[in-house]
Amino acid sequence: MVRELGALLVADPFVVMNAIGLVAFALVGASKAIREQFDLFGIAVVGLATAFAGGMTRDILVNRIPLALSDPSEIALGVVGVGLAIGLHVVLESPDDHPVTLVSDAVGLAAFATAGAIVATEAGVSAFGVVAIATVNAVGGGAIADILLDRAPFILFEDFYASCAVLGGTTYWLAVTAGLGGSTAAAACAAVTVGTRLIAVTQGWSLPTAQRFRPG
Amino acid sequence: MVRELGALLVADPFVVMNAIGLVAFALVGASKAIREQFDLFGIAVVGLATAFAGGMTRDILVNRIPLALSDPSEIALGVVGVGLAIGLHVVLESPDDHPVTLVSDAVGLAAFATAGAIVATEAGVSAFGVVAIATVNAVGGGAIADILLDRAPFILFEDFYASCAVLGGTTYWLAVTAGLGGSTAAAACAAVTVGTRLIAVTQGWSLPTAQRFRPG
Amino acid sequence: MVRELGALLVADPFVVMNAIGLVAFALVGASKAIREQFDLFGIAVVGLATAFAGGMTRDILVNRIPLALSDPSEIALGVVGVGLAIGLHVVLESPDDHPVTLVSDAVGLAAFATAGAIVATEAGVSAFGVVAIATVNAVGGGAIADILLDRAPFILFEDFYASCAVLGGTTYWLAVTAGLGGSTAAAACAAVTVGTRLIAVTQGWSLPTAQRFRPG
Numbered sequence: 001m002v003r004e005l006g007a008l009l010v011a012d013p014f015v016v017m018n019a020i021g022l023v024a025f026a027l028v029g030a031s032k033a034i035r036e037q038f039d040l041f042g043i044a045v046v047g048l049a050t051a052f053a054g055g056m057t058r059d060i061l062v063n064r065i066p067l068a069l070s071d072p073s074e075i076a077l078g079v080v081g082v083g084l085a086i087g088l089h090v091v092l093e094s095p096d097d098h099p100v101t102l103v104s105d106a107v108g109l110a111a112f113a114t115a116g117a118i119v120a121t122e123a124g125v126s127a128f129g130v131v132a133i134a135t136v137n138a139v140g141g142g143a144i145a146d147i148l149l150d151r152a153p154f155i156l157f158e159d160f161y162a163s164c165a166v167l168g169g170t171t172y173w174l175a176v177t178a179g180l181g182g183s184t185a186a187a188a189c190a191a192v193t194v195g196t197r198l199i200a201v202t203q204g205w206s207l208p209t210a211q212r213f214r215p216g
Numbered sequence: 217m218v219r220e221l222g223a224l225l226v227a228d229p230f231v232v233m234n235a236i237g238l239v240a241f242a243l244v245g246a247s248k249a250i251r252e253q254f255d256l257f258g259i260a261v262v263g264l265a266t267a268f269a270g271g272m273t274r275d276i277l278v279n280r281i282p283l284a285l286s287d288p289s290e291i292a293l294g295v296v297g298v299g300l301a302i303g304l305h306v307v308l309e310s311p312d313d314h315p316v317t318l319v320s321d322a323v324g325l326a327a328f329a330t331a332g333a334i335v336a337t338e339a340g341v342s343a344f345g346v347v348a349i350a351t352v353n354a355v356g357g358g359a360i361a362d363i364l365l366d367r368a369p370f371i372l373f374e375d376f377y378a379s380c381a382v383l384g385g386t387t388y389w390l391a392v393t394a395g396l397g398g399s400t401a402a403a404a405c406a407a408v409t410v411g412t413r414l415i416a417v418t419q420g421w422s423l424p425t426a427q428r429f430r431p432g
Numbered sequence: 433m434v435r436e437l438g439a440l441l442v443a444d445p446f447v448v449m450n451a452i453g454l455v456a457f458a459l460v461g462a463s464k465a466i467r468e469q470f471d472l473f474g475i476a477v478v479g480l481a482t483a484f485a486g487g488m489t490r491d492i493l494v495n496r497i498p499l500a501l502s503d504p505s506e507i508a509l510g511v512v513g514v515g516l517a518i519g520l521h522v523v524l525e526s527p528d529d530h531p532v533t534l535v536s537d538a539v540g541l542a543a544f545a546t547a548g549a550i551v552a553t554e555a556g557v558s559a560f561g562v563v564a565i566a567t568v569n570a571v572g573g574g575a576i577a578d579i580l581l582d583r584a585p586f587i588l589f590e591d592f593y594a595s596c597a598v599l600g601g602t603t604y605w606l607a608v609t610a611g612l613g614g615s616t617a618a619a620a621c622a623a624v625t626v627g628t629r630l631i632a633v634t635q636g637w638s639l640p641t642a643q644r645f646r647p648g
Contacts, residue, residue, distance in 0.1 A: 056277075060276060060277070060492060061488075061492070061497065061498060061501060062497055063279060063495060063496060063497050064279060065277065065278055065279050065339060065341060065345075066277060066345075068344075068345075069277060069336075069341040069342065069344065069345030069348055069349065070339075070340065070341045070342055070345055071342060072342040072343065072344065074342075074344075075342070075344045120501075123497060123502075124502065125497060125501040125502045126501065126502055126503060126504040126506075126507070127504065128500075128501065128504065128506075128507045129497075129498075129500075129501030129502055132501055133501065272493075276492060276493070279495060280495060281493065281494055281495050281555060281557060281561075282493060282561075284560075284561075284564075285493060285552070285557045285558065285560065285561030285564055285565065286555075286556065286557045286558055286561055287558060288558040288559065288560065290558075290560075291558070291560045
């Protein structure tokens with residue numbers, strides 16, 4: 001199975017990255033909704049919205065019908081992620097703060113940054129477009145989750161989160177421009193994104209915010 | 217005229233449902249703006265935005281130029297709805313709470329859920345896509361009206377409103393999948409949506425909200 | 433150079449108007465971020481978002497990949513505007529209130545209203561669609577700047593701002609419908625928009641707001 005996944009990753013990196021992102025972000029969104037004590041309907045809505053929001057924005061930007069609406073496997077993968085979140089909640093105590101959820105979030109961020117970079121490159125956008133679409137694909141889910149949970153989505157600006165996707169998207173564009181194959185570029189993008197994100201979480205990295213520059 | 221409308225409903229259910237939705241939602245949006253004592257310009261803006269918002273979102277999702285921007289008859293129908301709201305305001309006392317407005321809202325919800333389900337099915341999206349686009353088409357107007365009137369659009373989550381469109385969209389997909397014709401499916405979708413909505417209004421139905429599950 | 437710009441304006445008014453709008457709005461957005469004492473990263477983000485937001489919404493509405501993502505010259509022009517804002521901040525004291533910034537805002541509004549009207553006309557939308565897309569292209573930047581700076585974007589409704597773009601877009605549609613060439617229509621649209629906006633600013637014009645009609 002691992003070997004088949006590896007072969008698929010070489011054959012069609014988008015499918016693999018998109019599937020990983022859907023499961024991981026549905027898990028993260030559903031876990032947040034569980035901690036807020038939403039009912040089952042609310043948990044499913046927040047989980048699926050977290051999984052779908054980034055990709056839908058990406059698809060609207062590159063001018064195609066959102067995959068989440070046209071491909072039934074998207075919702076199946078989202079449901080798997082929601083189910084995993086509920087399972088984790090039963091097995092563990094606090095899934096929202098648990099390392100499993102934090103790692104899932106970093107993995108989903110990296111997988112969606114890569115999926116976005118692949119779609120953007122295929123759509124023939126500029127270097128800026130590749131990085132922008134990779135970032136939107138990666139952070140859209142976290143933003144919509146915060147909106148649905150009635151938190152300010154400015155968490156995106158407050159730590160080293162969107163910046164990891166910017167670095168990953170830039171890596172993808174550099175790799176493709178340097179003549180590397182799509183699978184290699186995808187692996188490099190995912191590795192840079194998940195690596196910087198996990199280091200940022202464990203080291204407590206943060207970008208300087210505007211507030212730090214405001215007068216006392 | 218009724219016979220011709222019936223023939224048109226069979227020939228092109230989208231045109232009929234979309235026209236009904238535009239007039240009904242423009243009436244509802246304009247009535248809300250009248251109650252807030254907006255000026256004529258504000259009444260027209262809120263009425264037209266309420267009529268157009270759901271369909272524009274639908275058209276962006278299925279990747280076509282919004283009908284509201286490309287088809288002059290859309291704005292004509294919206295203006296009819298705004299005119300009806302002003303007429304009702306002159307004839308009746310409180311058009312916003314009046315049964316005419318409540319029924320218009322339910323009729324618009326049903327007509328737009330059906331229009332959305334038809335467009336989504338023609339665009340070849342998945343079952344989830346049909347239900348999602350039907351719902352967005354149906355509830356987009358109410359959401360934008362609340363935003364323009366500076367109310368929280370969470371009214372959508374607080375009563376049995378979006379759920380009626382979800383049921384209607386599901387009915388449409390089941391009917392089409394079962395092999396029924398488009399007109400029959402449209403009639404079933406509209407009947408289920410308007411029926412559940414009117415029962416919900418008269419019976420005071422509400423979905424359990426997340427707050428009910430939050431600790432004291 | 434002025435003669436060449438004039439020739440280009442005749443040959444392709446969209447390119448000229450879009451370039452003017454990008455530089456002007458990037459300057460305005462970056463100036464606002466400078467006044468809020470954002471860091472360099474924040475200044476660039478707000479400047480570019482202000483430059484790109486209106487055109488991206490326009491492109492999504494007319495169903496094409498946003499130019500900001502596909503054309504590298506867009507970001508180059510945005511960076512020029514951000515650089516000008518920083519230069520102005522060094523040379524002048526308060527660039528946000530300075531006549532240079534106020535005139536830039538009016539020029540950007542007019543240029544983007546014209547760019548939007550041109551794209552909308554080419555996309556074959558209705559008269560309402562031309563005016564709506566011209567207005568969205570013109571005011572989108574100011575709206576996103578206010579959102580990013582955590583101000584209510586209702587400044588759009590509070591003075592004679594969006595209305596200037598509505599007048600400009602209407603002028604464009606009337607000129608094209610009357611059989612005038614695209615360059616003449618573009619010049620008329622830009623002149624009406626920037627003229628009404630500058631008169632409104634200097635004369636303190638404002639549209640009656642809904643609040644004026646609210647009781648007590």
